[in-house]
Amino acid sequence: MNPDLSQLSGVNLVVRGLCKQFRNQPVLADVSFSVNPGEIFVIMGPSGSGKSVLLKHLIGLEAPDAGEILINGDPVTSPEVAAKYRMALVFQSGALLNSLTVGENVGLYLTEHRLKPEEEIQKIVREKLADVGLRDVMDKMPSELSGGMKKRAAIARALVTEPQLIFYDEPTSELDPVSAVVIGEEILDLNQRTGVTSLVVTHERELAFGIADRIAVIMEGRIVTVGAPDEVRNAADPAVKNFLQADFKRQPKNLRA
Amino acid sequence: MFENIGEVVLLCWRTLLALPQGWRQRQKIFEQFFEIGNASLLMVCVLSFFIGAVIALQTGPVLAERSLSSAIGGVVGIAVAKELAPVMMSILIAGRIGSAMAAEIGSMRVYQEIDALRTMNINPIYYLVLPRMVAIVAALPMLVVFAILVGWFGGALVADYNQRMGIPMHAFFSDLKEIVNVKDVANGVFKSFCFALIIGSVSCHQGLTTMGGPRGIGRSVTKAVVNSIVAIVVFDYLLTRLLLS
Numbered sequence: 199m200n201p202d203l204s205q206l207s208g209v210n211l212v213v214r215g216l217c218k219q220f221r222n223q224p225v226l227a228d229v230s231f232s233v234n235p236g237e238i239f240v241i242m243g244p245s246g247s248g249k250s251v252l253l254k255h256l257i258g259l260e261a262p263d264a265g266e267i268l269i270n271g272d273p274v275t276s277p278e279v280a281a282k283y284r285m286a287l288v289f290q291s292g293a294l295l296n297s298l299t300v301g302e303n304v305g306l307y308l309t310e311h312r313l314k315p316e317e318e319i320q321k322i323v324r325e326k327l328a329d330v331g332l333r334d335v336m337d338k339m340p341s342e343l344s345g346g347m348k349k350r351a352a353i354a355r356a357l358v359t360e361p362q363l364i365f366y367d368e369p370t371s372e373l374d375p376v377s378a379v380v381i382g383e384e385i386l387d388l389n390q391r392t393g394v395t396s397l398v399v400t401h402e403r404e405l406a407f408g409i410a411d412r413i414a415v416i417m418e419g420r421i422v423t424v425g426a427p428d429e430v431r432n433a434a435d436p437a438v439k440n441f442l443q444a445d446f447k448r449q450p451k452n453l454r455a
Numbered sequence: 456m457f458e459n460i461g462e463v464v465l466l467c468w469r470t471l472l473a474l475p476q477g478w479r480q481r482q483k484i485f486e487q488f489f490e491i492g493n494a495s496l497l498m499v500c501v502l503s504f505f506i507g508a509v510i511a512l513q514t515g516p517v518l519a520e521r522s523l524s525s526a527i528g529g530v531v532g533i534a535v536a537k538e539l540a541p542v543m544m545s546i547l548i549a550g551r552i553g554s555a556m557a558a559e560i561g562s563m564r565v566y567q568e569i570d571a572l573r574t575m576n577i578n579p580i581y582y583l584v585l586p587r588m589v590a591i592v593a594a595l596p597m598l599v600v601f602a603i604l605v606g607w608f609g610g611a612l613v614a615d616y617n618q619r620m621g622i623p624m625h626a627f628f629s630d631l632k633e634i635v636n637v638k639d640v641a642n643g644v645f646k647s648f649c650f651a652l653i654i655g656s657v658s659c660h661q662g663l664t665t666m667g668g669p670r671g672i673g674r675s676v677t678k679a680v681v682n683s684i685v686a687i688v689v690f691d692y693l694l695t696r697l698l699l700s
């Protein structure tokens with residue numbers, strides 16, 4: 199395979215028969231799906247359905263009880279995958295290193311692997327932070343940021359690695375509507391610019407239907423529907439319908455009466 | 456604690472294998488090193504001064520009564536150099552630095568910072584364990600040399616001022632020189648080197664295996680300190696036995 203090509207384009211991800219239990223309680227039950235190179239694949243599902251656990255398996259932080267995860271045909275835990283492909287995960291909590299400044303966090307991958315000289319790293323860090331709408335935070339500590347700012351810094355840190363496969367765990371869950379749109383557009387833009395294969399976990403319907411090429415709905419550790427946004431919107435499964443259309447039933451109070 | 460001994464040894468071994476890349480982490484090593492010095496130099500001073508003083512106070516009058524005053528320097532010298540300074544300083548450092556290592560690494564574990572490092576292909580052993588291990592292994596023996604000197608001085612001061620002994624300071628030190636030689640000091644320093652390895656690997660291992668939330672961190676810190684101290688005392692006996700022959 200031509201290494202230059204593999205550097206630029208996204209990779210293909212196949213998940214087959216993934217099972218995981220924590221203390222005899224099944225969290226993932228026979229999860230199978232595949233994501234094509236360059237695709238934006240959104241996974242939706244209610245809280246506690248196993249989305250974050252799934253992502254940890256996909257990037258190789260957790261070992262499955264059964265099943266396999268293949269990146270361009272190689273198992274994700276094999277050393278070739280680590281050597282050949284760049285993958286990044288934006289943690290639900292951000293997971294910034296609290297002992298480093300935001301700038302050091304974002305540049306960590308480049309400094310630790312000695313990929314660029316110091317000034318260039320500074321420049322890249324500033325650029326990536328600006329891409330996610332953060333300015334003047336380089337020298338702040340993560341504890342001085344709001345939840346949403348942390349999340350955006352975490353996205354910047356993932357972008358710095360120039361990944362070929364990127365996982366976002368609820369990238370917009372703590373953001374106001376405007377910032378959420380900025381992040382959604384950044385996900386789309388990065389995908390178009392670099393062809394990165396993107397897997398986005400979210401329970402926000404606007405984001406999901408706004409950016410997805412395909413959507414999967416996961417419930418209680420099982421994938422219940424996969425398809426293009428329109429197919430999923432019109433899914434027959436009542437649980438999926440209920441999840442996608444849940445809304446407040448309460449009418450506004452008539453204060454005058 | 457015993458089920459973990461294998462894992463601790465393995466961690467120690469992995470750190471050793473990572474050592475050739477250690478130079479790249481020099482900045483973090485220096486940071487940790489100065490942190491250890493800063494955090495403990497004053498306490499080491501106070502502790503070792505009073506240890507030397509109390510040994511002179513306990514043994515001095517007994518020896519003086521039996522007209523063995525000239526042995527006081529030797530007794531204090533040997534006790535401090537070979538046993539008390541290395542063991543007490545290591546216990547102090549286990550409480551002061553081992554706990555901090557377990558807490559820092561443990562909270563990084565709990566708040567997924569270590570997972571984040573792994574997704575960036577940064578090995579937590581290079582990044583977190585190696586600098587701490589190298590720093591403590593370098594710092595503790597130095598602190599012990601310092602502690603030995605301060606301890607001797609504490610003993611000499613008490614021997615001089617206490618009426619029941621009344622040995623002038625220069626006499627104390629020349630008695631000491633007669634009995635204590637460089638090998639005895641080296642013996643104590645070598646022990647502290649081993650204890651530093653124990654504190655570093657036990658505490659880092661405890662941090663890396665932290666589970667759960669803030670409670671888990673608290674549990675890890677306590678275990679790191681207690682296990683380090685138990686291991687230090689047990690190894691102290693074994694090492695002393697080994698160095699005797």
Ligand SMILES: Nc1ncnc2c1ncn2[C@@H]1O[C@H](COP(=O)(O)OP(=O)(O)OP(=O)(O)O)[C@@H](O)[C@H]1O
Pocket residue numbers: 220221225243244245246247248249250251252290401
């Ligand atoms: N380390 C763990 N040990 C035991 N159980 C776990 C562990 N991690 C996750 N779980 C369980 O797995 C289930 C799925 O958790 P997960 O974090 O994947 O949910 P999620 O779909 O990401 O939810 P949310 O939308 O709230 O983030 C939960 O019931 C949780 O209790």
Ligand SMILES: [Mg+2]
Pocket residue numbers: 249250251290367
């Ligand atoms: Mg989650």
